[in-house]
Amino acid sequence: MAETATREFLHNLHELPHTVKDACFRLGKTPESEREESQATFHNLFLHIHSVRVHVRTLKPTLTFGLGLMATASFVITIITGVLLMVYYKPSTDLAYQSIKDIHFTVSTGRFIRNIHRWSAQLMVLTVLLHMARVFFTASYKKPREFNWLVGLGLMVITLALSFTGYLLPWDQLAYWAITIGSNIANSPRELTDAIGITKFFDPGGFQKRLLLGANYVGEDALIRFYVLHVFVLPLTLVTLLGVHFWRIRKDGGLAKPEDPMGGLAEWGGERRTVFQPLATKTYGLMALVKGKRPPVNRGPENTVMSWPHLFWAELSVFMITVATTLILSFYSDAPLKELANPAIPENPAKAPWYFLGIQELVSYSAFTGGLLIPVIVVVGLALIPFLDRRPGGEGTWFGTKSERSVFWQSFFFALAVSVGMLAFTVNYGWLRSWFPNIHQLWIIAINPGSLLVLIFAAWSLFILKRKDSVRLAAVSLFTCFLVGFTILTYFATVHRGPNWHFYWWPSQWPVH
Amino acid sequence: MSRLDPPRINRRSFLSLASLGSFFAALGTAAAGIFRLPNPAVLPGPVRRFKLGPPEQFSAGSETAFGEQNLVLFRDDDGFYAISSTCTHLGCTVARSKDGFACPCHGSRFDSKGSVIGGPAPRPLPWLEVSRAANGDLVVNADNEVPEGTRYRV
Ligand code: HEM
Ligand code: FES
Numbered sequence: 321m322a323e324t325a326t327r328e329f330l331h332n333l334h335e336l337p338h339t340v341k342d343a344c345f346r347l348g349k350t351p352e353s354e355r356e357e358s359q360a361t362f363h364n365l366f367l368h369i370h371s372v373r374v375h376v377r378t379l380k381p382t383l384t385f386g387l388g389l390m391a392t393a394s395f396v397i398t399i400i401t402g403v404l405l406m407v408y409y410k411p412s413t414d415l416a417y418q419s420i421k422d423i424h425f426t427v428s429t430g431r432f433i434r435n436i437h438r439w440s441a442q443l444m445v446l447t448v449l450l451h452m453a454r455v456f457f458t459a460s461y462k463k464p465r466e467f468n469w470l471v472g473l474g475l476m477v478i479t480l481a482l483s484f485t486g487y488l489l490p491w492d493q494l495a496y497w498a499i500t501i502g503s504n505i506a507n508s509p510r511e512l513t514d515a516i517g518i519t520k521f522f523d524p525g526g527f528q529k530r531l532l533l534g535a536n537y538v539g540e541d542a543l544i545r546f547y548v549l550h551v552f553v554l555p556l557t558l559v560t561l562l563g564v565h566f567w568r569i570r571k572d573g574g575l576a577k578p579e580d581p582m583g584g585l586a587e588w589g590g591e592r593r594t595v596f597q598p599l600a601t602k603t604y605g606l607m608a609l610v611k612g613k614r615p616p617v618n619r620g621p622e623n624t625v626m627s628w629p630h631l632f633w634a635e636l637s638v639f640m641i642t643v644a645t646t647l648i649l650s651f652y653s654d655a656p657l658k659e660l661a662n663p664a665i666p667e668n669p670a671k672a673p674w675y676f677l678g679i680q681e682l683v684s685y686s687a688f689t690g691g692l693l694i695p696v697i698v699v700v701g702l703a704l705i706p707f708l709d710r711r712p713g714g715e716g717t718w719f720g721t722k723s724e725r726s727v728f729w730q731s732f733f734f735a736l737a738v739s740v741g742m743l744a745f746t747v748n749y750g751w752l753r754s755w756f757p758n759i760h761q762l763w764i765i766a767i768n769p770g771s772l773l774v775l776i777f778a779a780w781s782l783f784i785l786k787r788k789d790s791v792r793l794a795a796v797s798l799f800t801c802f803l804v805g806f807t808i809l810t811y812f813a814t815v816h817r818g819p820n821w822h823f824y825w826w827p828s829q830w831p832v833h
Numbered sequence: 834m835s836r837l838d839p840p841r842i843n844r845r846s847f848l849s850l851a852s853l854g855s856f857f858a859a860l861g862t863a864a865a866g867i868f869r870l871p872n873p874a875v876l877p878g879p880v881r882r883f884k885l886g887p888p889e890q891f892s893a894g895s896e897t898a899f900g901e902q903n904l905v906l907f908r909d910d911d912g913f914y915a916i917s918s919t920c921t922h923l924g925c926t927v928a929r930s931k932d933g934f935a936c937p938c939h940g941s942r943f944d945s946k947g948s949v950i951g952g953p954a955p956r957p958l959p960w961l962e963v964s965r966a967a968n969g970d971l972v973v974n975a976d977n978e979v980p981e982g983t984r985y986r987v
Contacts, residue, residue: 497925501938504923511955527872535877545871664900666925668937684939684953687923754951761955821940821952 357628367632369566371574373624374631378575383458383716386638387451391479392562393642394444399555401437409489411547413540416491417660424657435650441483443646445675448479456705456799457728459714459721459792460576466706468568471561473703478558480675485550487673488543496538496661497670503532503542505683505691512688515761537663577716668819677817678809684821685751685768694770698802705799709791721792727784731797735804738776742769743812747823777801881975888913888971888987898929904961904973905929912984915961915973916947922954934958946981957981 332339342348351357358372377383408427410419423430452472455461461469488499509525519526534541569575658667672680682690714720719728746769752759777798785794818824819831883902891897891908898905898918903926906915918927918934925938933944941952948957962977963985971985 497938500925501923508923514955530873530876531868531871534871534873537878539878541873541877664903664926666937670925670938680939683923686953687955691923750951753949753953757948757950764953764955820935820937 351628354626357626360628361626367628369570370627370631371570372627374574374627375577376623376625377577377716379625379630379634381634382718384454384575385450386634386641387447387454389635389638390642391444391447391451393639394440394447394646395558395562397440397643397646398437398444401433401440402551402555404433405437406551411489411543413491413543413661416489416543420490420492420657424655431654432650435653435655436646438655439649439653440642440646441486442673442675443642443649445479445483448476449675452476452702453799453803457796458576458716458718460716461706462576462712462715463706463710464572465568465576468565468572469706470703471565471568473699474561475558475565477699478554478561482550482554482558483673483675485546485554488538488546489550490657491543491661493658493661493667494656494670496663497666498672498676499542499546500538500666501670501672501680501683502676503529503538505679505687506532508687508691510688511686511761512765515765575716578720579712579715669817669821671813671817674810674814677813678806681809681813681817682770685746685770686765689765689768690770694774697774701798701802705795709795711791714792721790723788724793724796727788727793727796728800731780731784731800732804734780735777735801736808739773739805739808742773743808745769773805777805883973883975884966885971885973887969888965891971896929900926902973902975904975906963906971906973909984912986913963913971914984915963917959917961917975919958920954921949921956921958922952927958948981 346363347356347360351360360367361370361372362368405423408419408423408430410416420434423434425431455469455472484502488495507525507529509528510519510523511525513519513522513525529536532542532545533539534545671677679691679695682694684690714724719725751768752764780801781794781798784797785791788794815827816823816825818827818829824830881902883899883904885897885899885902885906891906891913893908893910896905896907903918904915905918906913916934919925920927920936920938920941922936922939922941925936927934927936927941927943930942933942933950934947935942936952936954939953941954942950943954943958944950946957947960949955959978960981960983962974962979964972964974965987966972
């Protein structure tokens with residue numbers, strides 16, 4: 321007896337490499353049949369958020385440009401590098417700056433990791449914005465994807481909040497003054513409540529600022545709050561929402577695509593065949609239990625291919641492109657670190673990161689209108705799109721409905737002319753306060769270059785609505801105006817605003833001090 | 834009564850309503866609490882009463898910038914006055930310019946009495962309360978605003 325147990329034990333020991341491998345990799349080999357390929361997909365926690373088959377159209381790089389994936393990839397990179405930075409970073413006003421300096425100058429690979437964190441964060445903001453634009457211009461927010469559009473907006477807001485909170489952590493001049501400005505923007509409803517004289521009774525601005533800073537100036541309490549938000553609360557919320565986002569894509573039947581793109585036919589095995597139509601009376605496995613246009617089971621229905629390997633190779637390559645881009649940027653360009661925060665003298669000019677500079681330009685007209693009102697209007701407007709434009713059509717196709725492309729270009733040049741004209745006027749002639757020094761602040765809150773831009777864009781979109789008799793085209797015109805306006809303001813504030821927020825043609829002309 | 838009689842269903846629906854109700858009540862209370870806690874009851878921060886030295890140190894017609902305290906102290910023939918150098922727009926520190934003060938952040942401009950003459954600042958720069966400490970030193974209380982034009986005579 322004892323002998324057999326010993327032998328069994330030795331045998332198991334001998335087989336150990338195989339049995340462990342089999343336990344970890346269920347399939348144990350590269351899948352060969354479609355059956356095995358589908359098993360490879362749904363036996364893996366990380367792969368099974370994909371359906372087993374995907375439509376060939378959604379695999380075409382020019383549908384999505386992989387933008388959502390790039391955002392995901394840059395987020396993963398920021399998480400990994402962020403945890404590494406946490407090893408040395410100390411969230412206290414006395415130590416923060418020195419610890420970043422240590423990371424940058426003494427910790428081995430510290431500077432590289434810090435650069436990667438910076439660059440991937442920027443890349444994430446950029447790709448999220450572009451991803452939203454692609455979802456919009458391919459009309460992919462339409463039924464049943466309204467909810468996912470909202471989830472996406474939530475993700476965008478959290479992405480911006482992440483980069484805002486991260487900006488304070490180095491506790492250098494740039495950080496200190498950008499957050500001073502940012503928290504006073506949270507305080508800016510006071511501009512309105514002061515102007516009508518009710519701040520004593522109703523002070524939402526003060527409340528928001530206290531919530532953000534835990535004090536009425538940027539200090540220790542603010543740093544701890546931003547730190548907690550940046551390394552825990554916001555990433556966790558983002559991961560959770562991202563899970564919902566991905567899950568919804570799956571439940572909404574994969575990426576948006578035109579209704580029956582090939583007119584009832586499908587390419588299969590080199591020939592065209594009639595599309596497989598699932599029967600209402602039949603059950604096609606688990607997938608048939610959920611409502612919606614899922615890729616049906618069975619072979620060769622409507623131009624789908626196996627996710628393994630087609631989709632996964634595509635995803636891996638987008639991922640690697642993102643990694644390569646951040647690595648190259650981080651190798652050649654260092655994240656900035658200014659002098660230690662000095663509450664007595666601001667940076668001049670004190671600029672926020674580039675994606676907030678559009679808002680900073682608006683804020684230079686009116687803190688409340690530019691810093692809160694217009695951003696809120698924009699986010700609410702974006703959120704309403706799928707609920708105001710409900711007529712199906714154009715899903716999953718760039719500029720899919722009639723005359724969309726021409727409305728896009730018309731709106732593009734219209735918005736370009738209006739934004740540039742407005743900026744040129746403001747730079748040359750100033751605004752109400754320079755003409756009527758004693759004017760009531762309410763006038764400036766209501767009428768300033770920012771609010772006028774919003775009004776003109778809205779009027780243009782109404783004009784398109786009437787003229788083209790199409791809600792989608794009105795939405796296209798408004799969204800295009802928003803994109804162009806945002807880009808121009810961002811560009812303008814980045815390049816053409818110098819010390820004292822004066823206009824300069826180039827940064828090289830800034831006076832030295 | 835048998836176990837399948839209707840009253841059981843009613844009791845059950847009462848229980849589910851009650852649990853649902855208590856759930857939302859708790860959720861609301863928790864949400865209020867979540868916002869209550871980070872709203873500080875006492876604002877931490879240094880005392881913003883600054884001793885600036887004996888009055889004789891400042892001659893008539895002089896102006897002295899106190900960078901760390903974020904204020905500028907003036908003395909003219911009528912007395913002393915102090916103007917805050919924190920911009921009323923979004924809190925940057927203004928610098929002295931030819932005609933008054935200029936803010937580096939979004940270009941607000943103020944005249945030498947602190948009134949807005951350009952840019953986005955919604956209010957004039959506050960005038961701060963000037964007084965004297967027991968030992969005779971000038972004291973500025975940066976938390977107390979006084980009307981424009983107020984002077985402190987020694
Ligand atoms: C952290 C930010 C975000 C991440 C990581 C993310 C990720 C993704 C990914 C990987 C996809 C798959 C398709 C693709 O790559 O384009 C996707 C689809 C989608 N996203 Fe996002 N997204 C984000 C933000 C947004 C925003 C800001 C919006 C819009 C307001 C949005 C709305 C959508 C919608 C509606 C789909 C489905 C598109 C379709 O069916 O064709 N997402 N997202
Ligand atoms: S903070 Fe002074 S102009 Fe904005």
